[in-house]
Amino acid sequence: MSAKKYVYDFEEGNAKMKFILGGKGSNLAEMTKLGFPVPPGYTISTEACNIYSKTGKLPEGLEKEAKEHQNKLEKKIKKQLGDTNDPLLLSVRSGAAFSMPGMMDTVLNLGLNDVTIEGLIRQTENDRFAYDAYRRFLMMFSDIVLKVDKNKFERELREMKKKRGVKQDTELTAEDLKVLVNIYKEIVKEETGEEFPKDPEDQLKKAISAVFESWNNSRAKTYRKEYKISDDLGTAVNIQAMVFGNKGNDSATGVAFTRDPGTGENKIFGEYLTNAQGEDVVAGVRTPKTLVELKEEMPGVYNELIEAMKKLEKHYRDMQDVEFTIEQGKLYMLQTRTGKRTAAAALKIAVDMVKEGLITEEIAIKRIDPSQLDQLLHPRIDPKAELDVLATGLPASPGAASGEVVFDADTAEEEGKAGKKVILVRWETTPDDIHGVIAAQGVLTVHGGMTSHAAVVARGMGKPCVAGCEALKLDMEKQLFEVNGTTIKAGDIISIDGSLGRVILGEAPLIPPSVSIDFQTILKWADKYRKLGVRANADTPEDAKKAREFGAEGIGLCRTEHMFFGDERLPLVQQMILSETNEEREKVLEKLLPHQRRDFEGIFEAMSGLPVTIRLLDPPLHEFLPNFTDLRVELTEMKLKGANKDEIMAKERLLHKVRAETETNPMLGLRGCRLGIIYPGIYRMQVKAIMEAASNVKKKGFKPVVEIMIPLVSHLNELVIMRKEVEKTVESVLADCGTNISYKVGTMIELPRAALTADEIAEFADFFSFGTNDLTQTTFGFSRDDAEAKFLAKYLEDKVLPVNPFEVLDQKGVGKLIKIACKLARKTKSDIKLGICGEHGGEPSSIDFCHKNGFTYVSCSPFRVPLARLAAAQAAIDVEGDTTK
């Protein structure tokens, strides 16, 4: 006897055993326990599957153990597998811990052969039914176990209906089906070179192995990847006595939800087919009827079903999705599981169930998938619309938009000002394109990943973006792109779907975003439970206002570099960079100051009373300069075309300067506080602008809460020097303004060295903000600008990496550094304020990590603030006994 138990009768299990019995098996056991009409059966555990996956063989002792349970089943139902007089037929179905609908395999009517069918006919006196079951069995078994192409069988079925001049399967006679059965057996013989297996025990064993194998079929793998389900959970196999919905017009099969999965309305929602078996409903061979009709057709059964569903929902305390079969007027429950639902429905059901006293607020909060909420906060393409999808890129910023194609930022701005809707299409965007992004409805890029410039900026602005759409063959000179045979010219209309990465020809119908009352209710509850603060990354007064509307409790990251763009400013910034002397530079900085001050005033007003963390200039300066290659080309053209000598000389000087600023790896170059140390005037001007702005708005009655953040510190001394500089400037400004404004000076922890020496750095920082984008870049050695398109996509596809570390915080590597930093920092300053302002600040599992490590707040795009509030609450709530999740 095997030491390990692999097989469980339905009577032995319960809903809590889903990791052993799978979702289907554990719920069948639970329903059995609760006395629902479940046909008897047993489940082979996921552990057996895992052994099968590893060894390619069923575990030792399993067959014997299964046989014992099979014997019990036969005793219970008083039928035997292979009995020539009254054969037991079985349903063999897969079922993993997490629902993977339609992704795995099922064999029904197992146990039939040319002998047992005679017994079945004798017992049921229904030869049509028997042959219908036989032809179904032959096809499913051949498809799933023998790997014979299903289409070969379906073609024959269609042929037969055509020959008989009928439309529905149900219109075929027993004789027709009998002919089909013979044809099917011929197909199997032809395709496999062997006879269809006759021995029911052999059939069963093969079916079990096939279900285990289906765990690793490509559909299942793709699904798991998409839904981040671990590969080593395995599937269970449920072996159950068949009940028949195809025994005539008093028989039926169907599926139903206890509430409307689209809207969440508290109303049974379901469909069924008379005289059919389960797969017919899914396959859509006939149009199913709604449950309203069942009420009329079989009112007794209908009431029984409604009663059962109510009981099930109450028991599971969540919306249920059930499968049922009616065999000659008798109801059987074949499955129950937590029903999938839209984001809107999820919110409504959660709120309603709290009101109904079915669940607590905590459970309601835990029930909502935060990443699903994203779709509610952006316009989206009507899911019912028929679309001409040209290509699919990366879903870089959610939402959808339509507009005329433009190929450069200036045109985008012009057309935008003229009131046109445009989609900006670029190889990739740079900060130079920012005015174009502002003017456009959405952005489409050929290169760049989920965290490319275009993606980050678009997400920050809440605009849709499809990035890295490499299928586009862009020709900038001709102002067009080709994609899979279609040519799109400037001015042509396309739509982009940033939630799914789709590029669509023409104008797609959009659905506006809806922030429902239910959503508000859930967020209000979430705020009660969460411990983490939620701030927003916002660089403009508009973003700040939006963030506050969405419930942000301050700004965690105000990037100042975006303020360096714009018609009036960029020329000044360029002049500043190209200054030959310090005095020249200081003069230009003086001219930039009023612009910066005005930006900060707007932001402080919008965030009055809440902290605003302003990061001093961070990016390498050459981002503000013209492109080196373009300049070289221009110069070449000027020379060949015999341009004016002075103009050539001026261009050459510019080229020289730009070359001097150009870096091989700008991400690791002269940026962040390195700029502050090399060109101290820039930070001095910024700090002056910040404090003058704070002073001005304070005089107007607002409450500015100033936090100045030094970026890219790698060594303590950088912060020491910068902090001293900042304090000197602040004090001089406050003395001039005659106001008193308290402020904090902190730093980004975004380089491994800063994390590793956080104890030293903490001494000079009032707060830390983990810049997990950059920290991920340097910890992995991945360039955000390059990785996604060049290798990361392939890495994710091949599972070299389990998830994209720019989306989901890598807890093993980057997270370890963060933990080290937190520990070291607290050793120096036990109450140091710790925040996160990378993309991860809006990602649920990363928010959970921040909660567990005692962070003060997370900061994310304004549009992700609601999501972060919810995720923070979920991290704080430890719900026991909610077995359905």
Place this chain on the structure above:
Amino acid sequence: MSAKKYVYDFEEGNAKMKFILGGKGSNLAEMTKLGFPVPPGYTISTEACNIYSKTGKLPEGLEKEAKEHQNKLEKKIKKQLGDTNDPLLLSVRSGAAFSMPGMMDTVLNLGLNDVTIEGLIRQTENDRFAYDAYRRFLMMFSDIVLKVDKNKFERELREMKKKRGVKQDTELTAEDLKVLVNIYKEIVKEETGEEFPKDPEDQLKKAISAVFESWNNSRAKTYRKEYKISDDLGTAVNIQAMVFGNKGNDSATGVAFTRDPGTGENKIFGEYLTNAQGEDVVAGVRTPKTLVELKEEMPGVYNELIEAMKKLEKHYRDMQDVEFTIEQGKLYMLQTRTGKRTAAAALKIAVDMVKEGLITEEIAIKRIDPSQLDQLLHPRIDPKAELDVLATGLPASPGAASGEVVFDADTAEEEGKAGKKVILVRWETTPDDIHGVIAAQGVLTVHGGMTSHAAVVARGMGKPCVAGCEALKLDMEKQLFEVNGTTIKAGDIISIDGSLGRVILGEAPLIPPSVSIDFQTILKWADKYRKLGVRANADTPEDAKKAREFGAEGIGLCRTEHMFFGDERLPLVQQMILSETNEEREKVLEKLLPHQRRDFEGIFEAMSGLPVTIRLLDPPLHEFLPNFTDLRVELTEMKLKGANKDEIMAKERLLHKVRAETETNPMLGLRGCRLGIIYPGIYRMQVKAIMEAASNVKKKGFKPVVEIMIPLVSHLNELVIMRKEVEKTVESVLADCGTNISYKVGTMIELPRAALTADEIAEFADFFSFGTNDLTQTTFGFSRDDAEAKFLAKYLEDKVLPVNPFEVLDQKGVGKLIKIACKLARKTKSDIKLGICGEHGGEPSSIDFCHKNGFTYVSCSPFRVPLARLAAAQAAIDVEGDTTK
């Protein structure tokens, strides 16, 4: 009374107290203790200096304490400071823990004023001597304490000599000097607005403060930076009764070494001046005489001096550098210290002293400064030559060379083949220039730092390189550069000094490298004591041979990318990269294989019996492709000049491909094992070439020891996949060849994430090699290609960073990661082989770190192998009681 003791009589101290008393003070105390004729005195400690540096004031209680010691001194010598009849004169001299010759300040003859001089004259009956002392005192005190420009005094001295028609100071009469004294006092009054301080106690107090202040003068700071002496050691002040070498022709002053500091010969070496004071010898006012003449002039004193020096050397067990004064026939010892010496002398002295039984082998090993040895292993510029230095850049690769200037690699190669000596001058070099670097005598670049491509490659080849010489105004089109007013055209001859960073006009005279017998002896001893293995980074059979000659015990890093260049190969590599299909790529790889195999064969033969760690292809592929900007310019030209359409199309296709390979931050892009995963054919070809080569040389009787290294692993899975690939290929090759060769597969730890997850990674690695260049880049977020020129130079200048982390391993940050990695790796595999192959593998303090952390070996450039052997021995030796170091 002050709780803290700041003042020590010479009788109270000893040689071990150098951190409190400074080198000079502790040795004066030691000599006093040993009974040498030292004029009495006392020392104010370095702690007092540190307090002075911090507070700007002398510590509380110090004056009182000093006064007590002053009283004791006066009692001892039976003279009093300020005594109008027989005044005590003092010497006030600085003295830090580490010798900083000439860098700090001294005041002699302190105590003189218009009254005390009369007493001095009465006592000595020598008014010329007295006024000589007075004028010296006035000048030194004014210079050092009152900050009056010394030149003003020297000018008057010159004027006086001119007026009197004499050449030597000694020819001036008492009357002349008296006039000078009055002029000097006038100068002081004019410059400071005040009378020269008359009160000797006031003079003393001011002089002490001035010495403390001199600790932070710019000369001293620069010196400390150069020699990596900590700023917070402080200087002591030595106050000592004056003895006079300027009391007539029976008086003298001089300096002497116990052995020749240039050659190390065991022979007294010294110089002196009759009727002079100490500063005259140093200032070179008269040409000093050698000690041979002293033997004739004052044989008794000479013998006494020789005796004293022998005794001192024996006592200190190291070569001594002494200062002495003879006052009217009596010898006084004023200083002894460990003598500075050349690298050659250091080796000879160390070896000789072991033979003489003066020191042990361990001490001999510890005495050699490994970084000094570098100069012996390369040709260098004759230090006696007069040079026209055009500019100074970074000393990127030691050694020196002369040659005609060429501005591109192709010309360098051509001219080199024609037998000309050339210096390759570039903005910066790329792997494309490698054939030029090979052909050139040396490399000079405008951009790039100590670890730029040019520097690394040149160091690897043992060629001199001056990098980052930003003063050069390079005009590639005109084929010239301008530097500080001089124009150098192609074909002009320059010399470069890679040890000091100098660029020199014309051909500088060179001295060839000398590996002396003494050097060999020291290295033989070092090998006995060291625990660390020493390997070399070598990519060619020639380098491998050289490395073995220098004592390398294997190759720690064989970069395979250099093998992808060269006339025959680069076109194939480009074809491989530009392949549209996998089959095309595989075909080209097949053609590259024989080249790679040949390289490996040569290396395995040269290293027979020793391990060769081969790193699979690491750099981003676009390094092998033409430059994107250049292509754009060419295309523009072709179009404007109306080139053939097909040619334009071909160029456009190439441009498109190159653009696709171009990355924003190539250092963090598609390189290392990422290449291996995306284009598995490349690594497969390399592994095949390695194993075929190993098999071939084995058949010839050599013993290949193969270690295959996977670069840039950030996640366990990358190594798992690559290891599996490697093993598959190896097994298939070995089966084909019918040989059996054992091999190891390991990985570079060069990304923070690899270090942080070393426990996981170790499971699949036979060895780790820490790539500290890359690890430093990502830990700091510094791009090697950009940092040095853009901000690192300034960081070092301003002491934002204490040292360049690309030269000296940053133990606080990068070192912490390495420690974490070692600990985690050993948890998985207690005996895992750990090596280092970054630039740090040849740097003494980093080698010490590797020793302390139990590394198996360090690997460095072939030319640094001897240095590494020595440093490894030094790390292993813990010498007690060698107080002189």
